[in-house]
Amino acid sequence: MTVYSRAPLDVSHxxxxxxxxxxxxxxxxxxxxxxxxxxxxxxxxxxxxxxxxARRLWHVSNIFRIPEQEAxxxxxxxxTFADVAFFANSGTEAIECAIKTARRYHYVRGAxxxxxxxxxxxxxxxxxxxxxxxxxxxxYLEGFGxxxxxxxxxxxxxxxxxxxAIAAPTTAAxxxxxxxxxxxxxxxxxxxxxxxRQACDAAGVLLIYDEVQxxxxxxGRLFAHQWFDDCEPDIMATAKALGGGxxxxxxxxxxxxxxxMTVGAHGSTFGGNPLAMAVGIAAFDAIADDATLAHARxxxxxxxxxxxxxxxxxxxxxxxxxxxxxxxxxxxxVNNREMMAALRERGLLVAxxxxxxxxxxxxxxxxxxxxxxxxxxIAVTFAAWRTRATATAAAAAVAA
Ligand SMILES: *Cc1c(COP(=O)(O)O)cnc(C)c1O
Numbered sequence: 200m201t202v203y204s205r206a207p208l209d210v211s212h213x214x215x216x217x218x219x220x221x222x223x224x225x226x227x228x229x230x231x232x233x234x235x236x237x238x239x240x241x242x243x244x245x246x247x248x249x250x251x252x253a254r255r256l257w258h259v260s261n262i263f264r265i266p267e268q269e270a271x272x273x274x275x276x277x278x279t280f281a282d283v284a285f286f287a288n289s290g291t292e293a294i295e296c297a298i299k300t301a302r303r304y305h306y307v308r309g310a311x312x313x314x315x316x317x318x319x320x321x322x323x324x325x326x327x328x329x330x331x332x333x334x335x336x337x338x339y340l341e342g343f344g345x346x347x348x349x350x351x352x353x354x355x356x357x358x359x360x361x362x363x364a365i366a367a368p369t370t371a372a373x374x375x376x377x378x379x380x381x382x383x384x385x386x387x388x389x390x391x392x393x394x395x396r397q398a399c400d401a402a403g404v405l406l407i408y409d410e411v412q413x414x415x416x417x418x419g420r421l422f423a424h425q426w427f428d429d430c431e432p433d434i435m436a437t438a439k440a441l442g443g444g445x446x447x448x449x450x451x452x453x454x455x456x457x458x459x460m461t462v463g464a465h466g467s468t469f470g471g472n473p474l475a476m477a478v479g480i481a482a483f484d485a486i487a488d489d490a491t492l493a494h495a496r497x498x499x500x501x502x503x504x505x506x507x508x509x510x511x512x513x514x515x516x517x518x519x520x521x522x523x524x525x526x527x528x529x530x531x532x533v534n535n536r537e538m539m540a541a542l543r544e545r546g547l548l549v550a551x552x553x554x555x556x557x558x559x560x561x562x563x564x565x566x567x568x569x570x571x572x573x574x575x576x577i578a579v580t581f582a583a584w585r586t587r588a589t590a591t592a593a594a595a596a597v598a599a
Pocket of ligand 1: 288289290291292294323324325326376380381409410411412413438439
């Protein structure tokens with residue numbers, strides 16, 4: 200189907216932060232499979248884990264116990280607020296489980312009318328019908344029938360409406376990304392998160408974090424909300440970097456929040472499959488390592504300094520630099536898609552984002568030299584852009 204707007208680049212192979220095209224060109228990859236290849240391409244630890252599991256066992260379904268699944272669940276719950284985990288194959292499926300968990304919680308507690316999920320403008324939760332309704336993005340909803348009942352929209356900067364929505368008697372849960380990814384790398388602060396946490400507690404409403412993109416080391420902490428105290432969620436979805444590039448997602452929850460998720464309430468054929476779990480365990484151990492997270496924080500600072508300098512040098516091109524850790528957004532005054540193409544021509548791959556941003560989501564293992572290289576490539580691209588813009592303006596003046 201023609202649902203993707205693909206860059207004209209036939210990918211051949213990758214190693215670390217480098218991606219190679221079939222025509223032999225190489226690129227510095229600051230897309231990282233959209234914040235997924237946290238350990239770069241073909242990390243030896245992940246290759247070894249996948250190869251070993253491929254020889255042992257591929258798939259059995261969840262009719263049987265899968266020891267690797269219990270091992271990864273233990274790692275995730277030990278490292279977070281959560282007590283239990285459900286494994287899916289993608290971010291949007293993890294979100295689906297989160298929404299179902301929240302509604303079911305109220306159902307089994309005798310409040311079946313509490314079904315409303317409060318979401319926020321600019322959010323992205325994936326592409327299932329529930330996920331697009333939770334995010335409320337009109338573009339992603341168009342043509343897919345009437346908006347589904349049970350989803351309410353708020354604005355992140357409208358505190359009064361948010362508090363009122365949380366306090367409403369039919370509200371089941373709030374769903375929010377601690378750092379909005381697709382929406383343009385917008386980071387929430389601890390004050391906002393704590394205020395919502397307290398309001399949820401007061402109203403008996405569950406708090407769901409979507410850390411599909413911001414989680415698994417992306418911000419320099421295992422999960423972005425862990426930068427702040429007293430704002431842990433009841434339910435959290437994660438995916439993307441969880442498998443280091445192998446498709447896997449997880450919905451984590453406290454035992455209390457998952458009270459309705461009893462036998463038969465939910466399921467998946469592939470979710471938690473041994474291949475995904477073997478890679479997930481290897482990826483988790485490498486990413487949750489203090490040295491990896493410290494490195495990610497250092498590289499994030501290096502990027503922030505370099506890009507901050509560029510923003511100061513090119514106020515005609517850059518509005519601001521934002522985000523958290525290695526989830527970096529550069530909001531542009533010029534068309535972000537055209538800038539992405541210009542950067543690609545010079546050998547740097549970046550992602551697009553809402554609010555006319557380009558996003559840098561490099562592997563966490565990016566080296567200082569590669570950070571400097573990325574910033575330098577952006578600098579020469581900006582310089583060429585300005586020269587061209589100036590020449591075009593001068594030609595227009597002559598023609599006039
Ligand atoms: C990517 C993403 C999703 C959806 O994940 P898929 O694996 O594409 O289904 C959900 N939420 C956030 C915040 C994301 O960045």
